[in-house]
Structure formats: structure tokens, C-alpha cells
Amino acid sequence: MTERSDMRRIVEKITSLPTLPGIITHLTHLLENPNTTAAEVGKEIAKDQVLSAKVLKLVNSGFYGFSQPITTIPHAMVLLGFNVVKTLVFTTSVLDMMSQSIAGLWEHSLACARTCGIIAKRLDLPDPEEISVAGLLHDLGKVVLQQNLKEEFEKVVSLVRQRDMLFYEAENQVMGVTHANIGGWLLDKWQLPAQIVEPITHHHAFHPVRSNADRTAVVHLADILVRAEGFGFGGDRRVPVVSPEALGFLQLSVEDIREIMDAVNDQLSDVMRM
């Protein structure tokens, strides 16, 4: 088995991912200047038409649940906040590959994002759109695995099939790390905000003393509820057990879960059920 530190090095050296657009370097410089406004940043992103079209397509994919279409990057910046737009700019190339990596993973991710938004708003947590985007990206590591570590991916998939295991348990057995670690490393390398990265890294290993524990608990619970309902497919057949600590941390009762699941069921189309 590859050592954990070796695995991290492999992920960080991944070069076959679509290269980050040149605009990112320029954006990073802009952001180093404290006088830069959100409008200036929005304008800069909007200059790259292909990139902004992709980002607008993502923001209009329904992952956070606004009813009106968002038609410009500056508009997206105002409604979703800079962190969400920046994260989508960085991850759009990986998300592009999601529907081809595991059939149903895109639908699972979209449903998870919507569920995160529903839970976050119910609990009145700040920045629900950031929590939604963490939900959208929580399985990004599976795409990286499928695209860049094909041998390990095949081993994991065959273990999941043979032993009816959870995907992350099989990953742990094969590699000693999971898609949650892999996704987190990549997003960390891109210097995306910790409040978006940490819930992704720990969504299968909630711990109340970690920073961003509330957001991590939301992504953890949303992933499980979406699997329970059968929206999309995350690569395995079973539903992981919900962490009692996560439920306790969010102070959610079983009755609260029923109401959340009813809301999710009302908002998501049957087309996404698999």
C-alpha cells in the first residue's frame, strides 16, 4: 500500500488535470491588493468568456436553489459571495469531468449541495451558499482518483463490488486514504478557503473539536440523507451510518431529519433518483 504522505505527493503533483486557467494567477494578484473590490474581480473573471460561461452554468445548475437565473459573474458574486465564485472558477474543470467519471455522481453531488443548503438555512448558519458548494464538491476526490489514479480506482471499485463495501472503506483498505482526503488536498493546494475545504476533507470523519465542525456535520448528514433517498449514485450501494456526534452538534432530532428529508424530496426531481 502506498504511504499516506506519498499519496499526498502524488495528488499534489497531478499534472493531467486540466490546467488552471491563466486568469487564476492574475486573480490571485488582484486579491493580494486589499483595495480590490468584488466588482473588479467579477469583471476580471467575466473577461474569460469560456470560463465565465462554465461558472454561470454551474451556478444555474440548481445546486443552491435560487429560482431566478444568474446571468453575469458580478451578479453571481453579489448573490453567492466571492468564496463560492472563486471555488467554482478553480474547480470547474474537474466538475466538467464528473458526469463521465462515475454515472450518477453529478446527480448525487447536486442533490447533496441542495440538501446542505436546506439544512444550513434551517439552522440559520452563516453563508449557506458556501456550505452548498462544499456539498457540491464533497466527492471531487473520486473524480481525481478515477482520472489520475486509475489502477487504485479499479481496485477500489472491484472491492466495493466484491464485498459490498462503502467506497471510502474500500479506499482506506487499498490506499490508506479516501476521496475526502484527496479532494481536500487538491483544494488546499489551490488555496481555497478552509471553511469550504475542511467540510470536504472530514465529511466521513466528523469530530466536534475540529474547526468548521458545523459545516462538516452538515455535509456529512446531507451526503447520508441523499444516499438514503437514492438521489444519484456515489459509487457504492450502502448508506453510511450517521454520526451521533454530528447530529448532537447540530442539535437535530429525528423529527428535524424527517422535515429536512421532506423538504429535500419536495425540491428534487424524481429524474435524479437511481
Next chain:
Amino acid sequence: MRVILLDQAKPGDQLAAPVTNDKGMLILPKGARLTMGMLDSLRRRGVTEVTVERDDPNAPPPKTTEEFLADLDARFEGLESNAVMMSIKSFARGHILARDETKA
């Protein structure tokens, strides 16, 4: 209804969702039947995916309520002693049965 890459779309496919540009302007409405000219035009405009009504001949038939319930049982196999997980399962089961009633 399926989201497919534009390259996989064929003349005669019917759109199950409108195609819009990055500003949200309508390019083709839902229900439009694609022609070779439309496909070329969409390609020129940088559209990469469309949602079509086409049925995939290799796709399995839609699942029945019984199949959805059997899948649900399989998803929760081995979790019978976990009260919270069993509650979650019963809520999901309620949604499957409610959909069945709506269909009927």
C-alpha cells in the same frame, strides 16, 4: 430525459429542456426537434451539453416501486439495530410510497 454531450446528439432528438446562452437568453426552446443546422449552430455557440427526451436503447426500463423498495432495503442492510438509521429509512420509504400513489 437525459443530459448528453452535444457531440452525442442526433438530428431528430427532442429537447427536454431549453438551451440558453451564458446570459440566460433562450437559444432553443424545450420541445424543439434538433436538425443538423441547429446542431452546427449550437456547436458554434460553444454549447457542450443538451437535455434530450431520447431514450437510451441500452438503458434499463424505469424502476418499479417494488424495485425502489428493494434497493432501499439493500442500502440499509445490516443497519437494523441503529434506531436513527431505521428512522431515516422509514422517511425515505414514505417518499417512495407517496410517489407511487401520485403515479396511480
